[in-house]
Amino acid sequence: MEPWGLSGPAFLGLYWVALAVVFVAGLVLVVRARSGGASAPDRGSLDEYQLAWLSGGPLRVTQTAVAGLLARGALRVNRGGDLKPTGVSGGAADPVQAQVLRAVGQKAKVSRLDKLRLEETRIGKDLAADLVNRGYMTRPGASNGPRLVSVAFAVLLVVGVARLVNGVRLDRPVGNLIFALIVTAILWLVLRAVASSRRPKPTAKGRAELNRARAASPRGGVPHGAVAAGAGVGLAVLAPVALYGLTEYPDDEMSEIFALNAQRTTGGDGGSSGSSCSSSSCSSSSSCSSGSSCGGGGGCGGGGGCGG
Incomplete structure (x- = not known):
């Protein structure tokens, strides 16, 4: 009987799909956070x-x-x-x-x-x-990256490590799973690097307003x-x-x-x-x-x- 009711290839297939979904969702959230997104009506020019x-x-x-x-x-x-x-x-x-x-x-x-x-x-x-x-x-929250995405990456790593330990104990081949865990860690670090910012920055709208003012x-x-x-x-x-x-x-x-x-x-x-x-x-x-x-x-x- 397969551990967790999934064969190795089946587990890896689901893992790669979950990793892709989490990474793409993280990119979307980072872009939205860095773009600002007006939640209040624009009342005209800036002072x-x-x-x-x-x-x-x-x-x-x-x-x-x-x-x-x-x-x-x-x-x-x-x-x-x-x-x-x-x-x-x-x-x-x-x-x-x-x-x-x-x-x-x-x-x-x-x-x-x-x-x-x-x-x-x-x-x-x-x-x-x-x-x-x-x-x-x-938004200031963009400086730390989306927390939900970080939690999702952590969950993926925990699940992957648990499967790895189980596979080693059952003497199953785990080379592909180790590779998947390495890719997960790298993508998490890349996403955090993209999201990181010491302080809030002008959005595209803000930069356009600055350019108009400087002109x-x-x-x-x-x-x-x-x-x-x-x-x-x-x-x-x-x-x-x-x-x-x-x-x-x-x-x-x-x-x-x-x-x-x-x-x-x-x-x-x-x-x-x-x-x-x-x-x-x-x-x-x-x-x-x-x-x-x-x-x-x-x-x-x-x-x-x-x-x-």
């Missing part, structure tokens, strides 16, 4: 903070809020990249800016904005959840000095930073500060030399005279600021 999250994650959202606070005069930054609140009333224009302003506290560094951990706040979680629900970002606001499209010239604190300031980072802040002096701090963060020399605040960059009133640009006396190095 700057949502674009920032798609473009650079929670850190980019924090940078965008910092850009708005700097433009409104609620924060100032010095040549060393130190951020400090100015204490002006009504400095924050929205809840995200208010959250970042509170998190900055007395002092923070541009290069350490990631330590503010906006993604752990209620505002950050709501931003991410809205993008997921509208299909712009993959409408190309890098360098907002002239530096637009803030001082009175272009406002809306799209002219926030959109470039949301899409490309603080180095695209539309002010010569401040974008230079951000670039220097980015070099320090990535290991470049980034040193602030005497040429950093040359006459060409400090002679204009729009670069260093405003309190929001360079942080008063510390703005362009030296106790005398820009005017000597």
